Each structure stands twice: as structure tokens, then as C-alpha cells.
Amino acid sequence: METKNIMIVGVGGQGTLLTSRILGGITVRAGYDVKLSEVHGMAQRGGSVVTFVRYGSEVAEPIVEEGCADVLIAFEKLEALRYAHFLKKDGVIVVNDWRIDPITVVTGAAVYPENIIEGLSKTHKVYAINAMQEAEKLGNVKAFNVIVLGLAARHMDFDKELWLDVIAETVPPKTVEINQKAFLIGYE
Amino acid sequence: MAEKKIMLGNEAIARGAYEAGVKVSAAYPGTPSTEISENIVKYPEIYAEWSPNEKVAMEVAIGASISGVRALVSMKHVGVNVASDPLYTISYAGVNGGLVLVAADDPGLYSSQNEQDTRCVARAALVPVIEPSDSAEAKEFTKLAFEISEKYDTPVIVRTTTRLSHSQGVVELCDRAEPADKPYERNPAKYVMMPGNAKGRHVYVEQRMKKLSEDGADFAINRAEYRDTSIGFITSGIPYQYVREACPDASVLKLGMVYPLPKKLIEEFASKVEKLYIFEELEPVIEEQVRAWGIDVIGKEAFTVQGEYSANLLRRAVTGEDMCLTQAEKVPARPPILCPGCPHRSVFSVLNKLKIHAAGDIGCYTLGAVAPLNVIDTTVCMGASISTLHGMEKAKGKDYIKNWVAVIGDSTFMHTGVNSLMNMVYNQGTGTVLILDNSTTGMTGHQDHAATGKTLMGEVVPAINIYHLCKAMGIEHVQEIDAVDLKELERAIKEETKRDAVSVIITKSPCVLLKGNVFPNVCRPVPEKCKKCGACLRPGCPALTKNADGTIAIDETMCNGCGLCQKLCAFDAIACEKR
Incomplete structure (x- = not known):
């Protein structure tokens, strides 16, 4: 199989590492070779973070490069815009319709762009969801990232049951049910 | 069938150490090396510790090796500078039980103050370096490093980079070997490195490196892959993956041992390919040696010495291909910042209000250098805040530093800051030192240290009391202040900066990300x-x-x-x- 390239982008602290762990888990369970690349340390402190997941019959490099991503999963709108050029032709964007102002905007040194999702939709296939709102309805706002993952899962070729299994294996035991529910909100 | 697991590069190194039968591991946390120790501690067969700094960690591992067991020490690239004193000399003395140093370089400076290349240190210290390309190799090469160490009587460096350390890949697990402890025999000619003995050992070291270079031609980790011979690459580590990605049909000499280089193998490969590239991140370490042998190569004239490489970078330089469809959008930057509720923020807000400059140090609080806090003026290396402030005073006089302080975290203070404070006392400085005590090593993800009262292995131990430590140095003016009490902070900072004597303000409040913290x-x-x-x-x-x-x-x-x-x-x- 040709290597599939997934990117997860967001703001440090939004749980990109958990999401990539679920993605890594499912690709191994499905019998693929997989490589993931993460950001730790300084870059996690509220900065822009990016995680790469690549799977296929044999994967060489662990990063996704500009012009090569099949799916861009963004936990925040501005981050979707920042990394949109990583997408290949026909690549899709799955974005949490949520705004977090970077410090450069808070201090007035920069302006947060308007109508990001509308703009991206002109050039890309964009699937947007207000996952924060959905997660709040579910009763745990922290589960928003798994909702976004559920929406992205529609663009990957794994069975629903396998997703739910891997989520159960990956998240803390107490949060299995809520994370599975969150996943299904995005997926269905 | 052997169990397969997806592992972080660092986790795979830890697994490799476990499978190699390592009994002692020592380290000081530093991105991107930290997770090695955090995974080693999961194996109860290994004694694992956080040492106060990398020099101490190195010496702990050296002691374990001399006593006859396999020992691992791990650190980030700049930690190797701190550990270089013992490293350069243990290279002469050699080992008893295998001794492996994992050095994690940071091309692209994801979390570091410089972009130094550990291979340059290794060349100077005459220590062999092996370099894996993915998690599976990270495990296997770590095991191999112990064999090389014992066979050639040398410490061995396993060099990793941020990309390798923080990438995950599939690893096949093996059982742990239980090599018998090597017998210990008193041998001053080998282990007491005074001039007469070291002279003899230097002769041995030169022979050892020559032998390694010759034997390297037959090492399985140095591998020539012949495909289309019109283009050939000499490469290693993560860049090997970029070559495979961008030029899958090209011939490749994949070097697992990057120092010393296997001359015979390189000459043979060079003779078989028409156009020879050397694709190595950071310094032209392989390139310079290969050129010195009179072999014509293309290296740094085509590829940068700065930052991380990628397959796209290689494509642009070699094949002229470009995968990029569009340019990156110009969007507001999102730099890392202090967390909401971070106690450093309140300390910096007071310093900012009082228009006080800070000589800074290494940790989360380095972020106090940027807008809107704009408090920190200098950051060099671990422990440097106190000594640079002292240097300013000695250059310009005590009035010059009345609107200056040094700021340093608790872990960094225990690392090397304590030495600088001794110097300030001894040489009659009058600086004010703020120790930002958040009860942990924050930036690297919450590791314990000598002043937290807990070890890497989870034992509860007496914590070194920073207040009493300062007092014991003879510092009269030491205050402990709640880091989020703005009024008290302001009072103490005004009071101590005026004073014509060394003073220490310990600002206390745990890191907001520390486990068990509750926010009612x-x-x-x-x-x-x-x-x-x-x-x-x-x-x-x-x-x-x-x-x-x-x-x-x-x-x-x-x-x-x-x-x-x-x-x-x-x-x-x-x-x-x-x-």
C-alpha cells in the first residue's frame, strides 16, 4: 500500500499526543508499518504543535512534508491555516471550529485572520465541527479532540469496531466510555 | 513470534539497554533525551537515577562500568559539554563493563540553546559513535554499543537526534541478556589517569581507533546498498530515511558507525558510483574526513549546516523536484508561552513593573525573555545566570547591578547554579539571586531532583533544603516568598536589590502542571x-x-x-x- 500521510496540528496542551497514540495503535493493529513524529519539550508550552503519522507497507521517513499530507487534522483554526500547504492535491482538512488567540494576537502584535474556514474551503475539501460545543454537551470538554478524530476517521480505511477497540486500549480506563462516545459523535 | 510494539526512539533505547543487561543508568533530564530514563525506570532490573548534572551522571556510570557491570548514561547534546571532562579521560582509561553514552542532538533547535554536533566532541575525545535511523535500530544499536564497548575497551556514544528520539516506529522485543559481572581487578595503569599512565593509554587509544576504522568495513551496521550507481549517497541516522524517500533508486552507503569511519568501505563505494553526495545533518563531519582521503564528493555546498533536513530539501538540491503546491500562509506566530497559572509569570510581572533586568537561565522561565514579560536579558547555559551577573558586577561595579537580578529554577540551581552562588559568596559579590522554586524540573516534563525529596525510582528521600543550603554558604539574607504573592515579592525584590551583599530570594509555588495539583x-x-x-x-x-x-x-x-x-x-x- 502506498504510504498514507496524516498530520495532527494544534496548540500545545490540546492533546495531539493522545490522538496520535490512538492513530499509531490502530495502524499497528491493522498490520501496517507505521512511523510517528511528535514535539516534546519547549514547543509544548502553548505553542504551535504538529504530529505526523505515516502508515503503509513500508515507511521510511517519520515526517510528513509540504505537499504530501492526505489528511490534516486541526484542533484549532489558525493552526489549520498555518499547515494547509502541507496538503497534497485532493488532501482534506478536518478542523475544530475553535479559536485560541496566540500571544502575538493578545498583545496586539498580530491580528487573528477572519473567516479562516471559509477561505480554506475555496481551495480545499474542509470538514469543520465545533467539537468544543459537542464535547460540552457530552459532559467533558476535554474529549473534544477525540470528536475531531472521529470526523477524520471517515477519511481513513479502518473499521469502526477497530477504532473503538484501540480507543479503549489507549485512553485511561475511567474515560473509555466517554471517549468512545466522543469518537462516534464525529464518526457518525 | 516475537512481540512487536510501537515505540518512541528513546523508549527503544531504554529497551535496548534493558535487553543488553544494563544494571546502572544515570542521567540529567534534557530534551530530547529525557524519555530514555523515564522508560528505563520501568525495568526493575536496572538501577536508575536522576543525577544533579550530566558530569555527575557520567561519573556514576563510569564507576559502575569499572566495577564490572554494563552502564548507560544519557543526556542532551549540551549536557555532553558538562560531562566532557570525565568523557575525554574515560576514553583513555576504557571500560570494564560496557559503558554507553546516549547523546541527543537537536538539529533545528526544538528545545535547545545551540545546534552543536556531538560527533565533533566524539572526534576530539576519540570515542566511537554509532547512529541509528529508526526505533528498531535504536534498540539494536544500543545493544551493539555495549558489545563494541567491551570488545574495544572504550566508551561508546549512541548519537540520536530530536527526530529520532521523538519518533515512533515498530520494534521487535527480545529477552534480556544477563551477562555475568566482569571481575574487578585493581589496575592503576588503566584506571588512574595521571601523566605516566595516561601516556601509555593514549598510545592504546590511537591503536583502538585505527582498529575500529579497519574493522568497521565488516560491521553489518555499515551497509552498502547498490541500486542505480549514477548517484550514490553516504548518509546515516534520520537523513538515511530522507534519502530513501526522495531517491529510492539511488545507491546508498548507510553508515551505522559514523566515527571512526570505515575507510576501505567508503573508498569502495566511492569507486562504484558516478556522482557521490554526503547527506549529513549539522557539521560536515563525514565529509571532511572523506575529502581528506582525496575522494571527490558533494556535501555542504549543496546542503545546509543549519537545521533539520527533509526529503523535500534533498529533492530540491539533487533532483530539482518540488512537492510543494503552495506557499505557507503568512499567519500570526504562536510561540510557546508560560502556562496559565504559572508562578513564574507573577514573579516576572513584578520584575517587569520594577524595570529590573534579569540574567536568566535554562528552563521554562527562559520564556520570560519574550513579550509581553521582557524581563530576561541573557541566557547562556545551565547555571550561568548567577555567574554572569557576578561578572557584570566585577566589570562595572556594584551600583551597576542594583537594577539586576539573576533568575534560576530549582533544578537548574541544583545542577550547576550552586557552584556559581558559592563563587558569588567567595568573591564578595553583592548580587540578588531569585531561585524560582516550583518543586520540579518543569520544561522537560516534571522530573525530580535532589531538592524535591523523591528519586527517579520513586523512593521518598530527604530533600535538600535550598534555604539551608544557601544559609550554609554563609549568605545572611535569604528570604522565602510565596511566588504568587505580588506585594511580598515586590517588597523583597526592592529590599534585596538595594543591599550591598549577596542575597537570595526563593520564590515558592509548585508548577501548575505537577500531578496532584488541584485548582479549586x-x-x-x-x-x-x-x-x-x-x-x-x-x-x-x-x-x-x-x-x-x-x-x-x-x-x-x-x-x-x-x-x-x-x-x-x-x-x-x-x-x-x-x-
């Missing part, structure tokens, strides 16, 4: 009282933003209820209340 409060805006002055926004808490009408919004999912914004509001327009 949350800050909420009271819009009708808001005068839109922006005072609450000044310290740059990420939970606070401005509404379109100029009033304040607070993101309750981010707020930790520290109350800093409330204290800064003169109009009671922010309430700090129970969640």
Missing part, C-alpha cells in the same frame, strides 16, 4: 466594572483575551484560578471564585 478556583470577568485598561493582559496569560468591545474574556477551560489577573485589576473587574 477560576477567574471570571465582571464586564460592567471593566475600564478596558488592559492591566490584566500585561503579563500575557493565555487564558485572557480581549473582546471586540475592549472588555476581557477568560477561557475557563484554561484558567487555573491563580488570581494574578485579579490582583492586577484596580477596578474589581475580575472575580476569583470557587469553580
